[in-house]
Amino acid sequence: GAGVSQSPSNKVTEKGKDVELRCDPISGHTALYWYRQSLGQGLEFLIYFQGNSAPDKSGLPSDRFSAERTGGSVSTLTIQRTQQEDSAVYLCASSPDYLTDTQYFGPGTRLTVL
Amino acid sequence: QKEVEQNSGPLSVPEGAIASLNCTYSDRGSQSFFWYRQYSGKSPELIMSIYSNGDKEDGRFTAQLNKASQYVSLLIRDSQPSDSATYLCAVNSNTGGFKTIFGAGTRLFVKA
Numbered sequence: 046g047a048g049v050s051q052s053p054s055n056k057v058t059e060k061g062k063d064v065e066l067r068c069d070p071i072s073g074h075t076a077l078y079w080y081r082q083s084l085g086q087g088l089e090f091l092i093y094f095q096g097n098s099a100p101d102k103s104g105l106p107s108d109r110f111s112a113e114r115t116g117g118s119v120s121t122l123t124i125q126r127t128q129q130e131d132s133a134v135y136l137c138a139s140s141p142d143y144l145t146d147t148q149y150f151g152p153g154t155r156l157t158v159l
Numbered sequence: 160q161k162e163v164e165q166n167s168g169p170l171s172v173p174e175g176a177i178a179s180l181n182c183t184y185s186d187r188g189s190q191s192f193f194w195y196r197q198y199s200g201k202s203p204e205l206i207m208s209i210y211s212n213g214d215k216e217d218g219r220f221t222a223q224l225n226k227a228s229q230y231v232s233l234l235i236r237d238s239q240p241s242d243s244a245t246y247l248c249a250v251n252s253n254t255g256g257f258k259t260i261f262g263a264g265t266r267l268f269v270k271a
Contacts, residue, residue, distance in 0.1 A: 078259065087247060087263035088203070101257055136202060147193065148249075148259070150202035 047071070049151035051137050057157045058127055066122045066154045070139030077120050078148060079112055080136045088136065094120060095142075127158045162186060163250050165262035173270050178235040180265050182248030185229070191251035192224055194233045196244045197264065203247055207233060238269040 050069045058064050070077050079091040090104040094114045105111070109127075114120040124131055134155050138148035164183045172178045180194070191210055195203035207222040209215045209231065215222045221234040231250075235242055248262040 080261075088249075088261040090259055090261070093257060093259070095257070103258065147205045147208060150204070153202055 049137055049139050049149055051135075051151040051154050053154060054152060055155045055157075057159065059159050060129060061126055063123065063125045064127055064156065066124075066135050066137075066156070068120045068122070068137030068139075068151060070118065070120070070137070071149055072118075074139035074141050074149075075117070076140045076142060076146070076148075077114060078138045078140075079120070079122050080138065081106075081133045082136060082153075083133045091122070091135075124156075127156075129158050132156055132158045162260045163248055163262040165246075165248050165265045167263060167265060169266040169268050171268045171270060172238050174238060174240060176238050176269075178238045178242065178267055178269070180233040180235075180246050180248075180267070181230060182232065182250075182262055183230045184248075184250045184260070186250065186252045186260075187226075187229065189226075189229075189250045189252040192222070192231045193249040193251075194220075194222060194231075195247040195249060195261075197247055198244045206246070235267075238267075240269045240271045243267055243269050 052067045075096045077094040080088040092112045093101040109125045112122045134153040136153045137151045140146040140148045162185050193208045194206045196206050197203040209222040209224045219236045223232045245264040245266050247264045251259050
């Protein structure tokens, strides 16, 4: 079966523009996670979706960041009014369930804000 | 204190040696523990998961968990140059709401 897919693989945008990053999880996985990884750094947790429950947004760095998950499947991370410090690789992961299961990562979207 | 701490390294070991990677965590409510390997420019991939105290072995890899001391380690036996990567420790907790916290990772170099 297909793994986690993300699009676009690379995104270059100008400061102040809005961007949308897409994640398509593994079919049947109820949990979906977004992380951010800056160059040479670890993973920064952003947001977590579990089934139809309200998402845990505790990791979102500012109100310019938002995410939604439609139909319990595809998720979109939106960054409004991008800033240069938003430049990073944005990773999406999914797992069959939360708390105990392995997270399977997508290839990431490399975002560059000029 | 960081929630999940790892020595950033780099840790350098000769081929065939044992590499020992360590991780400590602060949340006593943590329930699931993972080691991921990340090659440069690639996404993390799971190496080992461990949920209860003790050792768990899988091939050349052994994960060790000690909840009383709040540490988890990864041993890589017969290290190979292909093991050279960054190893990320991850901890899942449901205390005050679910969260996954990753350590910053330890860079491992295995010299041929």
